[in-house]
Every structure is written in structure tokens, then in C-alpha cells.
Amino acid sequence: MVKQFAAGSCYSYIISSENQALIIDPHISLIERYKQYLTKNNFILKCIVDTHTHADHFSGAAVLKKQLNTPILMGEKAISNIVDKRLKDNDEIAVGTETIKVFYTPGHTDDAVSLYGEGRLFSADVLLIGSVGRTDFQNGSPELMFDTLQRLKTLPDNTILCPGHDYNGKKESTIGREKENNKFLKETSKEVFVSTMRSKVIPKPFNIDNIVRVNQRGEAAQIEMISPGDAAKILKTDPHAKILDVRSMLETGQLHIENSLNVPIETISARISELSNTRQNFLVLCHSGNRAAMAADMLMQSGVHNVKVIQGGITQWQKDKLPIVKGQGGISLERQVRMVAGSLVLVVIILASFVNWYFLLISAFVACGLIFAGATDNCMMGNLLMKLPYNKKLYKTGCGGGTCSIS
Numbered sequence: 001m002v003k004q005f006a007a008g009s010c011y012s013y014i015i016s017s018e019n020q021a022l023i024i025d026p027h028i029s030l031i032e033r034y035k036q037y038l039t040k041n042n043f044i045l046k047c048i049v050d051t052h053t054h055a056d057h058f059s060g061a062a063v064l065k066k067q068l069n070t071p072i073l074m075g076e077k078a079i080s081n082i083v084d085k086r087l088k089d090n091d092e093i094a095v096g097t098e099t100i101k102v103f104y105t106p107g108h109t110d111d112a113v114s115l116y117g118e119g120r121l122f123s124a125d126v127l128l129i130g131s132v133g134r135t136d137f138q139n140g141s142p143e144l145m146f147d148t149l150q151r152l153k154t155l156p157d158n159t160i161l162c163p164g165h166d167y168n169g170k171k172e173s174t175i176g177r178e179k180e181n182n183k184f185l186k187e188t189s190k191e192v193f194v195s196t197m198r199s200k201v202i203p204k205p206f207n208i209d210n211i212v213r214v215n216q217r218g219e220a221a222q223i224e225m226i227s228p229g230d231a232a233k234i235l236k237t238d239p240h241a242k243i244l245d246v247r248s249m250l251e252t253g254q255l256h257i258e259n260s261l262n263v264p265i266e267t268i269s270a271r272i273s274e275l276s277n278t279r280q281n282f283l284v285l286c287h288s289g290n291r292a293a294m295a296a297d298m299l300m301q302s303g304v305h306n307v308k309v310i311q312g313g314i315t316q317w318q319k320d321k322l323p324i325v326k327g328q329g330g331i332s333l334e335r336q337v338r339m340v341a342g343s344l345v346l347v348v349i350i351l352a353s354f355v356n357w358y359f360l361l362i363s364a365f366v367a368c369g370l371i372f373a374g375a376t377d378n379c380m381m382g383n384l385l386m387k388l389p390y391n392k393k394l395y396k397t398g399c400g401g402g403t404c405s406i407s
Helices: 028-040 061-068 141-154 175-181 189-201 208-217 226-239 249-256 269-277 292-303 313-319 333-354 359-375 380-385 391-395
Strands: 002-007 010-017 020-024 044-049 072-075 086-089 092-095 098-104 114-115 120-124 158-161 241-245 281-285 307-310
Touching: 002 028, 002 391, 010 028, 010 098, 010 158, 020 092, 028 061, 028 292, 044 061, 044 092, 061 072, 141 189, 141 313, 158 175, 208 292, 226 241, 226 281, 226 307, 226 313, 269 292, 281 292, 281 313, 292 307, 307 313, 333 380, 359 380
Parallel strands: 020 044, 044 072, 072 086, 120 158, 241 281, 281 307
Antiparallel strands: 002 010, 010 020, 092 098, 098 114, 114 120
16 A cells, blocks of 8 residues: 655655555655554554655654654665665565565666555656656766666556656656656657756755755754644743744735744844844744754754744644634635635536526536545645646745756
């Protein structure tokens, strides 16, 4: 069984068989969700695989290792202070009755591995849906990327592709589909491929050097994570406690916690001295937890150690029904979905009454979409609305920089 988890554009996976499980590329903002899933299904976490040294987000591997005493596996070329076992090409990992095969897949980085099992390829940042990983990270190489892709092309066409990222809301693909539609996988000339890759000039992800350092040293385990409920208790009992909201001004204008201090993450470095002089105990908050962890690391590296990260960010704070202040920053995505769905149903009823009753089928389609959204927590209408320029601006992360994709 395979369970996919998403933290923004970052995907991680839990593979399970019988009572054992393996986590691939755990994200620091999803630690509690992994643990809840494992507990709910009575799975024992056998091992953690980081497919490579991530450069755009903090890995949760060190945290899980510390909390669950679970070994970390990485490629033999990975620079890591916390890895317990090195993976080589064609190694096998047993999970229950399933056998997961290891492929050494350099190109994006020189330490990258992919996993193949249960008819799926967990390709990390090497092969993406409609694209491939960029090759200007740690010892990346377009030449090696081309060779890796030629190898992956030999897998059965019905192999399900499970990438480490997607920036367009897609969850999975197949090798056959990518061979037909992915221009990078279709390229047969190594010279042309390499030239194309080298011609791309893409911004680096925000705070990349610090992220790589934290992941190599396992320092994410030193960042104290607390639940929104615990944060609320601290605010009531500690007069020096302060929520530091590192989201953009647009985000906080829409929704924030009373008396919180808004310092967008891209301005943290310039305000370190100011924050240090306040002598406050900061509870760092963002949308889901990723930016908050980055901000906490930046503060700690600058000597501000009275820092904790609120797990799940403002999203989890809302789910836990803790008090929030709604501003005028814009109409939330959830409200937009309600308005559009309601408007569609109303228009359809009018059309069905005066034109043709077949229009009622549209209402049925909308109803099915809402049921699907409630059952899977994946709203197709919300995904479409997110593509509107207004929403792109409103929900912009504020981190800037580039992605792990060449596209």
C-alpha cells in the first residue's frame, strides 16, 4: 500500500506491507501526520529513506529518527552526519512481504537514488511529471541526468510515476505517458539534451545554503516543534511569549492571530538584531510549517535560541479551532469555492426550469465534486481557482527563489 503526502509542491510517501512501513522523503511540516497515519494503521516504521540531500525544504528524517529511533538510509554519495545505512545501485529494501529496489539515479544531484516497487517508481527530483529536475544543485550533471533518464525509460510503460515534486497540482503519471509527453524524456540526443539543460538559468531556492547544511547535519531535529494547542497555552502563561508570523503581508492581512508580530521570512535576516533585542520567546508561525522552520533556523544560527515552531502553521491552528482574526486581505479560497459552487447550482436550477431539465446534470457534477473534495481533502475547484492571478498573488509564499524543476 502506498500513501502520498503533500506539503505544498513537495511529495512524500509511506510504503507499507503487513505491519511494516517505510517513509520516503519526509517533510518537516508533516511529522505529526506521518505519526498519526502510522499509529492509526498499526504500522511499525522500519526505515526512512531520503532520496537525496534536499535543497528547497527541511527533511523530517532527523526528527523522525530522534523521536522513533528509526534508521535513515541514503545513497552512498550523500554527505550526511545522521545516515545509518548507505544505499547502492540495485540494493533491495524489504518492507513486510514487499521488496523495494534501489536505483542510483544521479543528475539532479550526485547522491540521488530512486526506489522501484509495487509497480511504482519513486523518482524523487530526477524525473518529474512533464519535466525533470534541474542539474545545478550539489554536483548535478546534465550528462548523468540524460543517462539516468535512458535507464528509467526501460521500465514498463504502466509503471506509476510518483515524483518528489509537482508544481501544477498533479499527483502521479506513468512512464508510458511521460515517454509520450515529456520533452526531456523524449529527447534521444545527449548533446541536445545537455545543451538545453545548460541553457536554463533558474533562480536558486530561498535560503538554499542553510537548508542543505541543516539537512546534511540533521540539525532540523534541534528545532523544537509544538502543537498549536501547546502554543496557545504558552501564550497564556508566558508574558514573554510572542507569535512571530513569517508569512507575507497579504497572507496575514487576510488571516492572523491576535497580537502576533508579522516579519515576512525574506526580511528576517535584516531584522535579526531587532528581534534579538526584544528578548521575547518566539513561537514561529507560517501557513503550514515549512517557512516557520526555515525562519527558526535562521534565528538560531544568529544567536536567537528562544524559538519554537508551531506545527502545521495557521492551517492547523484553524483546524484546532483556536481564535483567529479575519482581516480584509481577500476572500479565502474556501469561501470562493462555496460562492462559485452555490452560483453554479443556482444558475443551473434557473436554466433547468426555463430551458431544459438536462442542465440539472451540471448540479450533479458539482455535488460529486464537493463530495470528492470532502472525502479526499483535494478540491478540484479550489485548484482551478488558485490559478487565477488574484489568488496567485494572495497565496504567494513570499520565499521567492526557484524550484527543483528545470521547467
